[in-house]
Amino acid sequence: MATIYKRYTRFGDVRYYGSISINGKRIRKMLGYTRKGAELCLKKLEYDTIFQSATGKVEKVAAPIPSAILQFLRSMEKSGVGRRQMDTIGARLKRFDCFCQEQDIKYLQDIKPIHASSFLDARRSYKSPTLQKPLSTSTLNKELQSLRRLFVYAASMEWVDSNPFLCIRPIKQKPQSERYYFKAKDLKQIFKCYTIYSDIYKVMLYTGLRPTDAYRLCPDHIKGRYLVLRMRKTSTWLNIPLSDKILEILKSRMDGEFIFPEALDDRGRGAALKRVQECFTREFVRENNINLHTFRHTYAHNMLDRGVPKEVLQTLLGHLSIKTTEVYANWVCKGELEKWV
Helix, strand or coil: CEEEEEEECCCCCEEEEEEEEECCEEEEEEEECCHHHHHHHHHHHHHHHHHHHHHCCCCCCCCEHHHHHHHHHHHHHHCCCCHHHHHHHHHHHHHHHHHHHHCCCCEHHHCCHHHHHHHHHHHHCCECCCCCCECCHHHHHHHHHHHHHHHHHHHHCCCCCCCCCCCCCCCCCCCCCCCCCCCHHHHHHHCCCCCCCHHHHHHHHHHCCCHHHHHCCCHHHEECCEEEEECCCCCCEEEEECCHHHHHHHHCCCCCCCCCHHHCCHHHHHHHHHHHHCCCCHHHHHHHCCCCCHHHHHHHHHHHHCCCCHHHHHHHHCCCCHHHHHHHHCCCCHHHHHHHC
16 A cells, blocks of 8 residues: 655745555655655656566666656655755756657656757747846856756666766856945945834845845754854754844844844845845846845955955855865956965
C-alpha cells in the first residue's frame, strides 16, 4: 500500500514524502514540494518497485522529455537545492520542453546539437513583454548551464550517449558596471519622514542583511551584542557584531515573536519596497534596479570606503566566495585608494 504524507521544515517549507510497502519491505522517499507532483512521483516509484521485485531489473526504455526533466528535478531536490532555485530551474526546463513539443521531439536521445543551437537562438531573440528588452547575457548562460546539467544527469542514467549542449560556448559577458548604492541625498529622502518600515531600512543599511533575512529576524537571533542567524539564501551561519544604534532599535522590538512583524506577509514587504521606490522616478528605478537589496550594496560600499579589508567584509556579508565580495571591491572611493599609494 502506498501513502503520501507531508512534513514542514524549520523554515516553514512543505515537503511531501511517500511510503510504499512491497513484500514486507517498506520504502520511504521525498517526492517533491507539491501534492500533484508527489502523486506522479509516487506512481512511478510504485511501478518501478513492483517491476523490479518481480523481474530483478528495471526495463530500459527511451526517456520521454517531460519524464526525464521531472526525474532530474527530483534528484536535485534530494541534493538539498533550495525551493526558490528549484522553481527557477524548473521554469527554464519547462521552456525547453515546450520548444521540443513545437519541434515534435518526444525523447531526450532525439535532441541533436542543431536543436540545442536553435533553442538558444530563439532565447537570444526573445524580448521581455514588460521591459521590451532582450534577455541578459547572465540569464542566457544560466539557461545553458541548466540544460547542460540535465544532459549530464541523463548520461549518468544511460538515457543519452552525448550532451548536445556541450558544443555551445557560453556568451562572453560585458564588464560589469557599478551596482547602484544609495547616496547621502537618497538616504535623506528615504528617511525624510518616519514610517513603520524605517527601522527595518536602518537594520539593512547598518548590518548589510539581505531583505529575506531581515524579514524573519527573531529575538533569539540576538546573542548579546552579536547577530547570529542562518542565512536563507546560502544556508550558512552569520555571526557579526552589532553597533549601539542597531542594538537600540532591536531592543525596543524584542517583545514579539518576530522583530519586524509588519514585513512578514507579501503585502507588508510590497509596501516597504514601494515606499523606497517612490523616492525616485520610475525610469530611474528601472535603470538602476532600485529595491530593498540596494541597502546591502550601500552597506558594502560604505564599509569599503572606510577602509575595511575585503576579507573582513566577506565575513560581515556572509559571502561564501571572496569573488562575490570583490564585485564591490572594484569601486572603492578615490580617497581611500589615494591613502594607500
